[in-house]
Amino acid sequence: MIADMLPGDWPSDSWAVIGLSLKVGLVAVTATTPVAFLLAWILARWRFPLKILLDALVHLPLIVPPVVTGWLLLILFGANGPVGRFLAAQFGITLLFRWTGAALAAAIMALPLMVRAMRLSIEAVDRRLEQAAETLGAGRLRIFATISLPLAAPGILVAFILGFARSLGEFGATITFVSDIPGETRTLPIAIYSSLQMPGGETGAAWFALMSILLSMGALLLSGLLARRVGWRRIDHVL
DSSP states (O other), X not given: OGGGOOXXXXXXXXXXXXXXXXXXXXXXXXXXXXXXXXXXHHHHHOOOTTHHHHHHHHHHHHHSOHHHHHHHHHHXXXXXXXXXXXXXXXXXXXXXXXXXXXXXXHHHHHHHHHXXXXXXXXXXXXXXXXXXXXXXTOOHHHHIIIIIHHHHHHHHHHHHHHHHHHHHTOOHHHHHHHOOOTTTTOOHHHHHHHHHTSTTTHHHHHHHHHHHHHHHHHHHXXXXXXXXXXXXXXXXXXX
């Protein structure tokens, strides 16, 4: 069916949906990367009694239905939620029924994958190099900036790209939290769902599905090309 389509068969809001999806995905992973790296570092390097609980909480969005995650976001960040009321009163920020809320939902769902990729890269760093630098008088901050972080950089890159690809496919938590509002929260997965709810909407759904596949595959292929270009073979192993 896709092969028989003509350019005129594109839904009227195609570019708006694609642009919004890209914006939501980029904002989500950009905001999540520092948090994911901190969590990955803690899980990889720290030892504390509740570590297994933190690990479980980080990976919880992968296990529970996405609708549950969206429902929890609605409770916390909704108009009557504790965090939502605080943000609205103090900063005038509203996430409910906004594209920023869609970015938040995408970030939560992408977080476990990003933490996993970064954690593997951090654990692969040769600790002997850090110890050697310490014996030579380097401080912890300098060791982190010149040894630990550069060696973990492949995992950060992989995490960013995988998180972006995951954000493009986020549906359940997003539609539960911010609903389906054309031009505001209608990302590619929601557009596919909305198209299928209308008579004769299969063509539009196919277009959106095709774009979703192409964007996700493009992100994964880009990570592979970057890995080969800079010689980071561990990226291929993580992928």
